[in-house]
Amino acid sequence: MKTLNFTVEEYRERVRKTKESMMEKGIDCLIVTDPANMNYLTGFDGWSFYVHQGVIVLLDQENPLWYGRGQDGNAARLTTYLDEADIYPYADDYVNSTEKHPFEFVADILKKYKQDKKCIATETDAYYFSAKAQAVLEKNLPDATFKDGYNLVNWVKIIKSPAEIAYMEKAAVIVQLAMQKAYDVIDIGVRQCDAAAEVIKTLIKGTDEFGGDYASIVPLMPSGVRTSTPHLSWTDETYKDGDTVILELAGNYRRYHCPMSRTMILGNASDKVKSLGATVSEGLTAALEGIRPGMMCEEVERIWAKTIEKSGFVKDSRIGYSMGLNYPPDWGEHTASLRPGDHTVLQPGMTFHMIPGIWLDDCGVDTSEAFVVTEDGARPFCHFRRELLVK
C-alpha cells in the first residue's frame, strides 16, 4: 500500500549524505522538523506540519525514525519506506496542551536510543521548530550537547538528482499552462478572485498525463498600487484600466516546484512601468545567459547589476535563490542566494528561481525564470515570452 515518489535506494543515498555531513560536524543525532527535509529523507507527506512532528537521523541507526501525532501515523506508514519499528506516534493529548509538550515525547525516544549524552542538533531557524521545542528538549536531556543543524539537510539537497529534475520539468509544464490561463482570463472589469480561481484550478488540474499538487505559496497576484510590494494576493475587486498585475505562480508536481513570474499591463500602462519591464527583462536574460558552472552566486548578481546600471533603476534585494522540494510557507531552500557576498559555487543539478523584481513606491514589475545549472550553462525550465504581457 506504500506509494513512494523515489526508489528506496535514492532515499537511502540522501540519508547517507546527511550522515556524512553530521559526522563532519560532530553531530550524533539530527532532529529534522522542516517538512521538506522530512519528505526528502523518508518520503513523508501530509498536511500535518501544523503539529509538532519530525524525523530523527541517528548515526548508529540505518533508518531515520518518524515521530508525530497518533492520527498521522498511518500517513507515515503509507508515504514512507520506513519500517513499523521506526514509527513513533504520540497520544493526542500532547496537541495544543498547556501541560504536555511533544518534545517530552521526543526526549523519551532519544533516551530509548541512548542519545541522552550525545551531540544532538536541531534545525534552529526552520519553520515549525519553535523556541519552546528547543527549551523542552534541553530541559529533558540535561546531559546532551546541542548543536545547530539548521540547513544541514538543505545543503545536502541543493544538487538535484535526474529524478528530481524530471519532477520539476513536469511542474514547469503546469506553471506555463497556468500563466497562459492568467493572461487569458485577466481583463478590465474581471474580479481578481475569479481570475485567481481559474489560475489555481489550472495549477491543480495539471495535464491529461499528470496532475498538479498545491504549491508552497498561493498565487501572488497583486494589481494596481498593490504591485508596490511582492507578497499580496487577490481581492474581490475588479481589475481597472491601466492596472499593472504581477503574477508569481508555481506549478507543483509531487512537492517539487517550478515558479514563474510575469507582469501584465491592462490598457494604458505608465511609461515608468514599461521602462521598468524592459529593464528587468534585459537584466534577467543577460544574467541567465552568463551563467557557467564554477561561477559563484554573487557573480550572477553582478551580471544583472551591470546590465541594468544604465537604466537608473536600483534593486536592493537578492535576485534569486535555490529552490525545489517544499511545503508551505516557502518554496525557497534557504541556502544559496544570488546576491553580493554569496560565494556558493554553481554546480550542475542546482536549481534556482531567478526573480529580479523591482518594487517602487506605487508600482512594481516581476519577471522570473526557474533554471537548472547544466554542464555548460543554465537551462530555464520554462519557455514563455519574457516581455511584459500587454492586454
Next chain:
Amino acid sequence: MKTLNFTVEEYRERVRKTKESMMEKGIDCLIVTDPANMNYLTGFDGWSFYVHQGVIVLLDQENPLWYGRGQDGNAARLTTYLDEADIYPYADDYVNSTEKHPFEFVADILKKYKQDKKCIATETDAYYFSAKAQAVLEKNLPDATFKDGYNLVNWVKIIKSPAEIAYMEKAAVIVQLAMQKAYDVIDIGVRQCDAAAEVIKTLIKGTDEFGGDYASIVPLMPSGVRTSTPHLSWTDETYKDGDTVILELAGNYRRYHCPMSRTMILGNASDKVKSLGATVSEGLTAALEGIRPGMMCEEVERIWAKTIEKSGFVKDSRIGYSMGLNYPPDWGEHTASLRPGDHTVLQPGMTFHMIPGIWLDDCGVDTSEAFVVTEDGARPFCHFRRELLVK
C-alpha cells in the same frame, strides 16, 4: 490607499485587551510573530510570513510597531492602520543569511524604545517563531527579562465580535458551495486532482457578491485506504468503486474560516464505513444540541462520548477546537479544545470546529460542523446534510 477589514476602533480595542492581559502577566513588551495575531492587532496581510516579521506591542506606546522585510513595508502601509513611524522594514541582506539575523534588528528596535531592561514576552511555541530567534534576542538583550507570551493574543481573540462572525458567515456560504461541488464532481473514474481543482476554484471564486480567500489548509480529500489518516490530500489517481472519500474543506473570507467535513462513499461501501458514518453523525448532532453557554469544553466531549459508547467505536483524540482568523498552516487557534480536562467555559461569541473524525486501520469517517456559541446554545454556521454522502 489603505484597505482595512475592520474599523480602527475595533483594532484599538483588540490592542487594549492585549495590553490588559500583558499587564496582568507583568509583560512590558510582547513580540507577536503569529501572522494571525499580527493581522488581528493591526490588519497586516500578505504571504510574507516565510521571513521573520512581527508586530511589537509596548505598554507605553499607543500603536503596535511592525517590523519585516523591506519589500513588505508597503504591505504594512497598505493593509494596516499603523502610522509611518510605526513601520520598521529591514534590509534584504538579513534574509536567509548566515551572518545577520532579523532578531538583531528587532533587538535594536527594542533598545530604541528603551525596552532593553524590561520584561519581554515572545510567542515561544507559535509557528514562525524559531529557537534561533529567541536565542538571538536573548543574546542581544542581556539585561531584559523574558516571559512566555504564547497564546496570549489567541486567548484575547477567542470571543469574536459581530463583525468577525459576519465574515465567518460569508465563509460558510462559500464552503457549502464547495462541498456541493465536491459531491457533484467526485465519481468513480474521475481523477482526484480534477475534483480538487474544481473544489478549490469554487472556494476562491466565492459568490457573485463576495469572493473567497485561500484557506489555511488546502482541501484534505484522501480516498480509499488513505482515509485511515486525516491529513492527506489528492493524488492524480482516479476514484475507484467502493472508495470512501473524506472531504475537509474551509471557506475563507478575509482570512476568517468556516471549515466543514463530510464523507462520501462511491458505489458499494463496506458496512463498517456505513456504521461508522451513522455513529459519527449521531454523536456530532447530540453534542451540538447539548451545548449551552456556561458549560466547560470537556462537557461537550462527554456528551459525544456517551452518545457513541454503545457503538463500540472509540475516539482517542479531541473532537474540536476554537478557530476563526488564521494563516497557513492551521485554522485552529490553539486555545480551547473539546476534550477531557479542558475547563474553558463556553461563552457567546466563541467559535469552534467540532470534528469528531474516527480513523481505523484501513478507513475513516469525518463529519464536522463549525459553530458559534450563542446566548442559549450553539448555532452551526452551515446547513448541509449531515449523513454520509452516497453516490
